[in-house]
Amino acid sequence: MLKLLSGGRLLPNCKSNYFPKPFCSIRYLRTSSYSNIPNFIQISSNESGSNDQGIDIDLLFHSSTNTHLAKRLHALLIVLGKVQSLFISTRLLNLYSNLGNICLCQQTFDHITKKDVYTWNSIISAYVRNGIPSEAVNCLYKMLKYEVKPDFYTFPPVLKACWNLNDGSRIHSLILKTGLEWDVFVAASLVHMYCRFGLFDAAYQIFTNMPYRDMGCWNAIISGFCQNGKGEKALEVLDEMKLEGIKMDSVTVSTILPVCAQMDDMVQGRLTHLYVIKHGLEHDLFVGNAFINFYAKFGEVEHAQKVFDSLVIRDLISWNSIIAAYEQNNNPDYALNFFNKMQMDGFKPDLLTIVSIASSIAQSRDSQSSRCVHGFIQRRCWFEKDVIIGNAVVDMYAKLGDADSARKLFDKILLKDVVSWNTMITGYGQNGLANEAIDVYHTMVEIEHVTPNQGTLASIIPAYAHIGALKEGTTTHGRVLKTGQLLDVFIGTCLIDLYGKCGDMEDTMKLFYEVPKSSSVPWNAVISCLGIHGHGETSLKLFRNMLDDGVQPDTITFISLLSACSHSGLVEQGEWCFNVMQNDYGIKPSLKHYGCLVDLLGRAGQLEKAYNFIKNMPLQPDASVWGALLGACRIHGNADLGKLALDRLLEVDPDNVGYYILLSNIYANAGKWDGVNRVRSLANSKGLKKTPGWSSIELNNKMEVFYTGNYSHPQCDQIYEELENLMTKMKILGYIPDYSFVLQDVEEDEKQHILTSHSERLAIAYGIINTPARTPIRIFKNLRIPSIIHTVPIFLLYELVFWEVPLLHLIKILQTSGLQVMSAFRASLLLVPFKLPSTTPTYTIAFAFASTCLRNLQLQVYKRRNKRMTTNDNAEVELRSFLSNRLDPLGQPSREIMGIMGQFMQV
DNA sequence: TTAGGGTTAG
Numbered sequence: 001m002l003k004l005l006s007g008g009r010l011l012p013n014c015k016s017n018y019f020p021k022p023f024c025s026i027r028y029l030r031t032s033s034y035s036n037i038p039n040f041i042q043i044s045s046n047e048s049g050s051n052d053q054g055i056d057i058d059l060l061f062h063s064s065t066n067t068h069l070a071k072r073l074h075a076l077l078i079v080l081g082k083v084q085s086l087f088i089s090t091r092l093l094n095l096y097s098n099l100g101n102i103c104l105c106q107q108t109f110d111h112i113t114k115k116d117v118y119t120w121n122s123i124i125s126a127y128v129r130n131g132i133p134s135e136a137v138n139c140l141y142k143m144l145k146y147e148v149k150p151d152f153y154t155f156p157p158v159l160k161a162c163w164n165l166n167d168g169s170r171i172h173s174l175i176l177k178t179g180l181e182w183d184v185f186v187a188a189s190l191v192h193m194y195c196r197f198g199l200f201d202a203a204y205q206i207f208t209n210m211p212y213r214d215m216g217c218w219n220a221i222i223s224g225f226c227q228n229g230k231g232e233k234a235l236e237v238l239d240e241m242k243l244e245g246i247k248m249d250s251v252t253v254s255t256i257l258p259v260c261a262q263m264d265d266m267v268q269g270r271l272t273h274l275y276v277i278k279h280g281l282e283h284d285l286f287v288g289n290a291f292i293n294f295y296a297k298f299g300e301v302e303h304a305q306k307v308f309d310s311l312v313i314r315d316l317i318s319w320n321s322i323i324a325a326y327e328q329n330n331n332p333d334y335a336l337n338f339f340n341k342m343q344m345d346g347f348k349p350d351l352l353t354i355v356s357i358a359s360s361i362a363q364s365r366d367s368q369s370s371r372c373v374h375g376f377i378q379r380r381c382w383f384e385k386d387v388i389i390g391n392a393v394v395d396m397y398a399k400l401g402d403a404d405s406a407r408k409l410f411d412k413i414l415l416k417d418v419v420s421w422n423t424m425i426t427g428y429g430q431n432g433l434a435n436e437a438i439d440v441y442h443t444m445v446e447i448e449h450v451t452p453n454q455g456t457l458a459s460i461i462p463a464y465a466h467i468g469a470l471k472e473g474t475t476t477h478g479r480v481l482k483t484g485q486l487l488d489v490f491i492g493t494c495l496i497d498l499y500g501k502c503g504d505m506e507d508t509m510k511l512f513y514e515v516p517k518s519s520s521v522p523w524n525a526v527i528s529c530l531g532i533h534g535h536g537e538t539s540l541k542l543f544r545n546m547l548d549d550g551v552q553p554d555t556i557t558f559i560s561l562l563s564a565c566s567h568s569g570l571v572e573q574g575e576w577c578f579n580v581m582q583n584d585y586g587i588k589p590s591l592k593h594y595g596c597l598v599d600l601l602g603r604a605g606q607l608e609k610a611y612n613f614i615k616n617m618p619l620q621p622d623a624s625v626w627g628a629l630l631g632a633c634r635i636h637g638n639a640d641l642g643k644l645a646l647d648r649l650l651e652v653d654p655d656n657v658g659y660y661i662l663l664s665n666i667y668a669n670a671g672k673w674d675g676v677n678r679v680r681s682l683a684n685s686k687g688l689k690k691t692p693g694w695s696s697i698e699l700n701n702k703m704e705v706f707y708t709g710n711y712s713h714p715q716c717d718q719i720y721e722e723l724e725n726l727m728t729k730m731k732i733l734g735y736i737p738d739y740s741f742v743l744q745d746v747e748e749d750e751k752q753h754i755l756t757s758h759s760e761r762l763a764i765a766y767g768i769i770n771t772p773a774r775t776p777i778r779i780f781k782n783l784r785i786p787s788i789i790h791t792v793p794i795f796l797l798y799e800l801v802f803w804e805v806p807l808l809h810l811i812k813i814l815q816t817s818g819l820q821v822m823s824a825f826r827a828s829l830l831l832v833p834f835k836l837p838s839t840t841p842t843y844t845i846a847f848a849f850a851s852t853c854l855r856n857l858q859l860q861v862y863k864r865r866n867k868r869m870t871t872n873d874n875a876e877v878e879l880r881s882f883l884s885n886r887l888d889p890l891g892q893p894s895r896e897i898m899g900i901m902g903q904f905m906q907v
Numbered sequence: 908t909t910a911g912g913g914t915t916a917g
Contacts, residue, residue: 058908090909097910121910156911188912219913254914289915296916320916352916388917419917 057082061091067101074108086112090119097126105130115146121153124161133161140171150174152183159189165197182211188220195224200233215249223255231259235268248272250281254290261297269294282310289317296325301334319347324356332360351382355392362399370396374409387415391423398427403436418453426459429466435705437463438472452479454488461494470502489516493525500529517549524556531564539564540573555587562596566603574600595624602632607641623653630659634666639675642666646679657683697763699770706762715766722765 057077064070074083074092082088089112096104105126112119120143127136140158143150150158155175162168172190180186187210194203207213207221218241225234238248238256248256253276260269273291276282288311295303304325311318319342326335339349339357349357354377361369374393382389390413397406410416410424421444428437441460444450452460457480464473473495480491492515499508512526523546530539543561546553558581565574578597581587589597594617601610610629614621626649633642646663653659660683667675697704706713713719 087909094909118909123910125910151911153909153911156913160912183912185912190912192913214912216913221913223913249914251914256914258915284914286914291915293916315915317916322916324916355917392917 057088061095064095064099067096067099067104070095070099070101070104083111086114086116086119090116090122093119093122093126097122097129100130102126102130102132115143115148117143117148117151117154120148121151121157124154125157128157128161133163136161137167137171144174150178152180152186155180155183155186156189159186159193162193165199168193168197184210184212184214184217188217191217191220192224195221195228195230198228200225200228200230215246215251218246219249219251219255222252226255226259231263234259247279248275250284250287253281253284254286257290257294261294266298269298282307283312285311285313285315285318289315289321292318292321292325296321296328299329301325301329301331314345316347316350316353319345320350320352320356323353323360327356327360327363330363332363335360336364351386351389354382355388358392358396359399362396365400367400367402370400370402383409383413387413387417387420391417391420394420394427395423398423398430401431403428403431403433407436416448416450418450418456421448421450422453422455422459425456425463429459429463432466434463434466434469438467438469454491458490458494461491461498465494465498465501468502470498470504473498473502489519489521492516493522496522496525497529500526501532505530505533505535517551520546520551520554520557523551524554524560527557527564528560531560531567534568536564536568536570536573539568540570540577543577553581553585555590555593558587558589559592559596562593562600566596566600569604571600571604571606591619591622591624594619594621595628598625599628599632602629603635605632605636607632607636607638611641611644621648621652623649623656623659626652627659627662630662634662637666637670639666639670639672654686697767699767704763704766706766708762710762713762713766715769718769719762719765722769723761 060073060076064073070092073095077083077088077092083092089108093105093108093112096102096108105123109115109119109123109126120139124136124139127133127139136158140150140154143154155171158171159168162171175181175186175190181190187206191203191207194200194206203221203224207217210217218237222234222237222241225231225237234256238252241248241252253272257269257272260266260272276284276287276291281287288307291307292304295301295307304322308314308318308322319338323335323338323342326332326338335356339353339360342353343349354373358370358373361373373396377383377389377393383393390409394406394410394413397403397409406424406427410420413420421440424440425437425444428434428440437460441452441456441463444456445452457476461473461476464470464476477495477498480495492511496508496511496515499505499511508526508529512522515522517523523542527539527542527546530536530542539561543553543557546557558577561577562574565571565577574597578589578593581593582589594614598610598614601607601613607629610632614625614629617625626645630642630645630649633639633645642663646659649656649659660679664676664679664683667673667679697706704713710716
């Protein structure tokens with residue numbers, strides 16, 4: 001009975017994993033030095049003349065470990081007249097197939113005149129094994145045409161090869177006709193095929209109806225579920241299998257492990273490891289490789305290493321896995337070290353090795369090796385072989401900051417997939433080239449008609465956020481809504497970041513409440529955005545909510561919190577966070593955390609304390625730490641400490657032009673022009689050039705970019721005319737240009753020119769000309785050197801504008817008051833002057849204000865428009881004390897104002 | 908004597 005049902009064969013599957021291809025070499029097959037005749041022939045003639053007695057053909061087949069030897073054997077067999085034998089020629093065909101030479105397979109196959117079912121089965125499996133599945137399916141149809149009846153060896157490889165449901169069903173009905181549907185191999189293949197096409201019910205039905213199931217069948221349904229996104233269902237079947245008393249074998253284990261990793265189920269994985277040890281499967285190659293990958297995904301590289309060490313036999317996948325393990329866990333040096341060891345062990349790297357190595361090289365910032373990798377791949381023509389390798393190298397160049405090389409290679413990739421596009425978009429984004437990223441995105445969607453996936457959105461939305469292209473970002477948001485991707489935590493977080501950075505806190509919070517919040521990622525984004533806009537207290541409140549929700553804060557959470565405290569001047573709270581992070585969550589502060597704390601103390605004016613803090617740091621302070629101190633010195637005009645900070649900075653990061661500019665600005669503000677010159681000539685002698693500042697504005701879905709003093713814009717004349725116009729109006733209002741912000745020692749009229757032709761002014765003028773009244777104008781600036789960016793609490797500016805404080809006073813007050821001028825990284829300013837007398841040229845005020853006080857700032861200037869306001873939690877208290885201290889002549893705030901303030905507080 | 912299903916690395 002059993003014999004019948006299983007297709008006549010009930011032999012256990014005895015393939016050995018230890019010696020996958022047990023070829024042994026034999027001495028007399030080595031190449032002879034004096035002949036171009038196959039050695040086999042010499043052997044045969046020397047030893048036994050024309051008689052082939054004494055030649056072990058089976059041994060010769062086993063010993064033909066490369067195509068060269070196989071050809072010699074082929075020649076010998078021709079000489080011996082053995083190729084007429086259908087059996088021998090089919091065996092040759094299989095030999096070439098094993099050696100991966102599909103051309104010779106085809107030739108051998110074509111030379112066989114009368115092909116039997118063995119021959120057809122062999123060529124079919126040759127096509128499947130050598131990656132030409134479509135030909136395998138064709139062969140089935142051809143053999144039917146030649147009236148050769150397929151058997152139970154024919155169907156499994158054909159089912160494996162068929163990649164559309166039509167062929168699948170057709171083959172299924174053929175199987176039914178031949179009555180082979182319950183052969184365990186055939187049935188397992190059917191089950192797997194239906195899973196591949198997502199017909200899980202059909203697959204499961206076949207599986208449950210099977211009169212006899214071997215391990216292969218169980219594994220077929222489990223792997224079918226696993227590989228097609230039905231991990232949970234797979235685990236259910238696994239339980240069912242255990243209930244029937246069937247034990248997992250090495251195939252089951254290696255199938256199930258990736259699912260455990262995917263489902264974040266460390267416990268199941270560990271239990272499986274115990275099972276494996278108990279049942280003596282731990283030295284199995286597949287199992288071992290699967291465990292290396294399993295542990296690597298959980299960041300447990302030591303365990304991965306232990307498994308690797310315990311493997312008796314290793315293959316290329318073992319090496320690739322351990323290399324990837326180190327690469328993915330940010331240990332590029334170990335990855336590269338294992339790469340060398342692997343080669344010493346005689347393994348040649350393949351495509352996937354190089355993918356990991358490219359990433360490791362990017363991590364270790366080794367530009368020189370990046371060229372070697374590029375050449376290595378080019379010489380082997382691997383770029384043509386698989387798109388993934390091209391993508392990896394584009395990514396490598398982008399991560400090394402070489403966007404040009406990345407682009408050159410990207411352009412050369414002929415068959416780009418969606419990952420190629422995503423990589424290029426991300427690559428530009430990572431290098432601050434948001435406009436280029438957006439260009440690539442447009443080409444991808446509009447010209448190449450590639451459908452964006454989650455990865456695309458996750459790379460393009462940050463690019464929009466970077467340049468403040470809120471409108472385009474909103475369009476993308478619409479696309480996300482249409483495809484129902486909103487619940488995706490990555491895209492949700494990108495959108496939170498976009499709205500947050502553009503200052504739209506209401507939409508930010510709305511989104512935040514829609515996105516799944518089980519991980520720290522969306523919390524970090526919202527805490528950081530609130531911090532940027534000076535809502536430090538709200539950031540802290542959300543942090544508490546996060547803890548109440550049982551979400552574990554991570555290192556990024558504390559960076560966001562510390563910088564939020566820093567931007568809101570919450571020194572005590574910031575120090576509290578720094579302690580909680582270490583004591584309650586065991587997170588060791590990184591250089592970034594130290595940088596934030598120095599920034600916090602520095603901005604608050606506690607320069608000495610900040611300096612002492614640096615001196616007592618357990619880590620070697622880096623550029624970000626000294627940079628924070630230098631920035632604080634700039635704010636508080638401490639040139640001596642600034643000089644000291646710069647000296648340290650030049651030791652750790654000598655090529656960053658930003659620091660020279662900072663110190664130069666400190667000297668310039670103090671009128672020490674000799675200091676300015678000294679710093680500038682130092683920078684020049686090192687060949688450093690200032691990054692040109694630009695501002696951008698988005699109009700009619702197009703980004704316009706302006707550079708300082710630029711005259712190339714088509715509307716240039718109108719822009720400068722509008723600027724003069726504004727200047728006149730402002731002067732009438734009492735505006736006196738503050739040249740202390742022109743940090744160059746030039747004549748007064750030249751200073752005025754420099755001040756009026758700043759890129760953000762050009763962009764504002766362009767915006768005013770080209771938009772109707774009551775349209776918000778949103779300007780973004782590229783230069784965002786932390787610590788020199790100032791912002792003012794919005795409520796305060798609103799208040800001052802409302803009271804129609806003369807502009808001169810306004811600017812002076814804002815410049816001299818230490819209380820209200822707060823610093824912010826990527827800050828944005830909202831001017832929302834509703835209820836103003838209709839004659840007040842609001843935008844002019846905003847413009848003057850921005851130009852004099854807020855040069856390095858992302859600026860949102862709203863023309864007169866009733867719109868909600870964002871506010872600082874301390875707004876009212878600060879405002880009251882500010883008004884009572886500084887604005888005596890204007891009296892106390894009226895009830896009306898308090899009412900408006902109340903509205904702000906509700907936001 | 909040959910050939911077949913189900914497993915691991917991005």
